[in-house]
Amino acid sequence: MADRPNPRVTVREIVRETTDACSVVLEPPAGADFDYQPGQFLTLRLPTASGQVGRCYSLCSSPHVDDELRIAVKRVRDGAASNWINDALEVGAQIECLPPSGVFTPKSLDDDLLLFAGGSGITPIISITRTALQQGTGRIVLFYANRDESSVIFAQELSELAAEYADRLVVVHWLESVQGLPTQDQLLSFASYFSSYTAFVCGPAPYMKAVTDSLKELGFPRERRHQEKFVSLGGNPFGDVEEMQAAAKTLADADDHEDDDEQPIAGPIAVEVELDGEQFSFDDWQGDKVLLEFLEEKGVDAPFSCREGNCSACACVVLEGDVTLKHNEVLDADDLADGIRLVCQSMPASEKLKITYNG
């Protein structure tokens, strides 16, 4: 593989949080832009016993409170990366790392927030909590589900925050060992008291589905309902870009996707892009490559992580025209109806396209 230089974070501290989870304090790379929003994640390249693997881990640190980056990692049964981090990672190690990305972040820190976390799903949720408490003005209700008391990550920190911000923060712990798994009826009943809040959900897939279904039933509008999904990265987002693009193409071509019968529109396509306050206009996307590759060729610093349709780091909102997605593991029907698309998987479906990353 042709390596290209990537930023490297340095491991400054490893803290045992529970018997099967640790948090890792990381020093950002000198000179690289590692600014982030609460709820975003890092993509790390880890030299595990099974070889180099790419994994996304949410930041639990707060960009407004902490100087250093911090992630928390819970063991996954047979998980090469999570077990390597918990067993073999050492202070001083330097790890390749892509800049922070992700869209699981509040638009306003002043909103009233209804936060649902399950297990290690607390990681982005505590980043949002600490940041909103420090920078915002709203009330925060956190429903945190775990297997038992010993598996509660950040128990002490949450207890201290609830005491310090007693007028704004309520933390409700739900332990499966005591109460069983929360049912959809119970989640719905709980959420019904906070139907004007903005909801964020992160945890195991069945838990997220139960919470999201409850929120839908309660009529939470799409813009006040957010969930974080991670799918293991099948490829290596750190290798040579052309190699990654070829791998992503192979994966997309092999995918049995409902869009397979759709023929992408032939170029040239006119493309307008809003990104970080800048506007870009092009008139020569030929439809022979995905939009992310086209934008990269044009020198646009478009966000990405997996390049496989697995992580949503490249998500944009279509304002005019449309694209088809070659592969999609993260966006649900609501996301698609809202015009959200994955730029790393986008092929043209209209002669004119306007997208924004600021949605």
Ligand code: FES
């Ligand atoms: S970069 Fe991960 S979905 Fe596009």
